[in-house]
Amino acid sequence: MSQERRLPGNADNHPGAIALHERPLVLDVDGTLILADSEQWNEPRPLLGAAEFLTALREMGRPFLLLTNGTARTPDDYVERLQAAGLDVRPGELLTPAVVAAELLVHHYPGEPVFVLGDNGTRQPLAARGIRLLDRSEATAARIVFVGWAPALTYEDLTAAARAIWQGAEFWTAVTARALAAQGGRAPAMGGAIMAAVAHVTATQPRLIGKPAPEALEVAARSLRTPLHELVMIGDDLEIDVSMARRAGCSAILVRTGTDRDAPADAADLSVENLSELLSLIKGNRRHYS
Amino acid sequence: MSQERRLPGNADNHPGAIALHERPLVLDVDGTLILADSEQWNEPRPLLGAAEFLTALREMGRPFLLLTNGTARTPDDYVERLQAAGLDVRPGELLTPAVVAAELLVHHYPGEPVFVLGDNGTRQPLAARGIRLLDRSEATAARIVFVGWAPALTYEDLTAAARAIWQGAEFWTAVTARALAAQGGRAPAMGGAIMAAVAHVTATQPRLIGKPAPEALEVAARSLRTPLHELVMIGDDLEIDVSMARRAGCSAILVRTGTDRDAPADAADLSVENLSELLSLIKGNRRHYS
Incomplete structure (x- = not known):
């Protein structure tokens, strides 16, 4: 070291x-x-x-x-x-994290359906890689439940996610953060909040995909x-970027x-x-x- | 014993x-x-x-x-x-639990404003006792944030609740349950889910008002x-009713x-x-x- x-x-x-x-x-x-x-x-x-910096990297x-x-x-x-x-x-x-999840899914879970608790920022990278995204009504068939940022958590979505996990789906999350620094002061991390809600209801800790x-x-x-x-x-x-590099051996x-x-x-x-x-x-x- | x-x-x-x-x-x-x-x-x-049973109690x-x-x-x-x-x-x-919270507020926090994350079932018993319920825009003035059942958790409500707690409001919840037994199988406890989301974001454990x-x-x-x-x-x-009685000495x-x-x-x-x-x-x- x-x-x-x-x-x-x-x-x-x-x-x-x-x-x-x-x-x-x-x-x-x-x-x-x-x-x-x-x-x-x-x-x-x-x-x-x-x-x-970026311009120089490109030139080099x-x-x-x-x-x-x-x-x-x-x-x-x-x-x-x-x-x-x-x-x-x-x-x-x-x-x-949605791009990372998409790559993991394509390489390690080919063809497996996913239920997303998240908005377009979470869904689009998965859809772009051809991953099958389930509607709420078919969520119990999910192999993976993936939580990202969403503007709200509804009871219907929570129920679909919880039932999928209770039936054996893996629980992945883009984020576990509590809050973000913002110009107006601390702001809650909504993805982290939704993650915590699902984790509590299902008594299951998620696999973190983000840093x-x-x-x-x-x-x-x-x-x-x-x-x-x-x-x-x-x-x-240090807790996010440097810690990630250490874990990966970089x-x-x-x-x-x-x-x-x-x-x-x-x-x-x-x-x-x-x-x-x-x-x-x-x-x-x-x-x-x- | x-x-x-x-x-x-x-x-x-x-x-x-x-x-x-x-x-x-x-x-x-x-x-x-x-x-x-x-x-x-x-x-x-x-x-x-x-x-x-109820008829007999009344007759007696x-x-x-x-x-x-x-x-x-x-x-x-x-x-x-x-x-x-x-x-x-x-x-x-x-x-x-909303009736219980209203009685606690009236007797121990007279005049203090409350921000409710919950629907009418949570709000009405407080309003009926004359407790001042804050809008989202004024939530940071809350003395207490009280979580009950709601059909959804929005980012705006979460932000208001989190900022109130970060500024010193007490955090109360009607429920900490994970799930409820329902005829269609297990169903998530939405109040418990919202409680967990707020607890995660604020790194604060709530005071439970319900059983x-x-x-x-x-x-x-x-x-x-x-x-x-x-x-x-x-x-x-046993874990809810009998446990509560034991804690209360009943x-x-x-x-x-x-x-x-x-x-x-x-x-x-x-x-x-x-x-x-x-x-x-x-x-x-x-x-x-x-």
Whole structure:
């Protein structure tokens, strides 16, 4: 582990350190690329160096993906929002827990029907991969019940989900979060609330698909055609981003622009003030450190 | 404790036993007086001896109240339903957790505003006692957030409830149940689901007002103008009815017509097959046992 925490410049000489000049990257969104009000969709503020960072990655031909925990919107919606903030992100470059779930289903549960407690942001990525989504009336035939963000939980949907789980369906959730930081103060995480309601009623704990579950990094590695341990996760949250990387056996870089601004330097394999500093390290990697 | 479990006929000679011929009674409803499908409101089936039992209590001038855990309807709705099943129950003779909450609020939180996550069955008993119920827009001023049955949980209501609790409001719930037995199989307890959602988001455990919390028996004792320990609770559920009586220091009679048909004889202070047998014991109390 001590090798993992060495400065990036050591990468050339020490295989355990982060080889910043060659590894595929997975970037968190909120607190890493943008700061936004979770309740106000529009006008997120790009963080220092974020736009230049993505542009430089593309120019260097460095493979990367973005990973957010949201299921309130579709991946294309999130991409458009980032584009509107001046970030060069393209369709297919952003993973949500619904995208991760879709990949897990396609590869490990082919043909199995799913009952979704969630809105279009949860449903669309599954439908796009040809997964059979059940109506409420046929929910008891579900192999999996998948909870994401929804504007409300109705008794009818809760009953359908509970009966499916009582009959043996697996219980997956995009999120377990309690609350989100928003400009207007703390805001409840509705997906987490629905998850808790279903968990209470069925006395069943869900399988978490969103961060910090390592599944997203497995899907990212497959998509980037790289071995999992080669991935470097970049994020602002120790309990979510860095923890996920550790669970998956990947390296983790903490950016101090979001949740964990005051984390100790050794909390991740590398800590930087912002993406601007990280870009300097990547560009100057061989020159400054080797 | 052993005295408490003696046969009722011993009451005349042993002060610890249940004096069946004189104590005020609190009766559970579902599984004790009726069997019903929780999803089908109409046509509950009265249980053996239930109609005769209530009629006899009234003829004997024996004080009694009914206590259910439901907040999906108003107390008057529940009374009408029991009347339709042939039971002589009258308005004001049935307590729900919302009635209990209203009494607690009037006596211990006079004038304090309440934010209700619940439908009319939860709201009406509070409004009837003059308690100030807050709209969603003013929920952060609430002293208490009270969860009961509602047909849905919306993000807006969850946000209002969470912000009130984050700002210091107490969190009360009518119910913590996971599910209810229904003719169509198990059905989720929506009040319990909403409770769990709020508890998760706020990381706060609620104060339970419904059974088996002893508060209902305190309110019943006040209403029946009797010392709490004089009350005898009659119900079909060990974990709910008998447990509540124990917590309140009251005697408990188990009727084997509902949830705990196979409980051992000493699980309560007295166990009977049905209310018909219990009525015989009460009527024949002095004659048969003293």
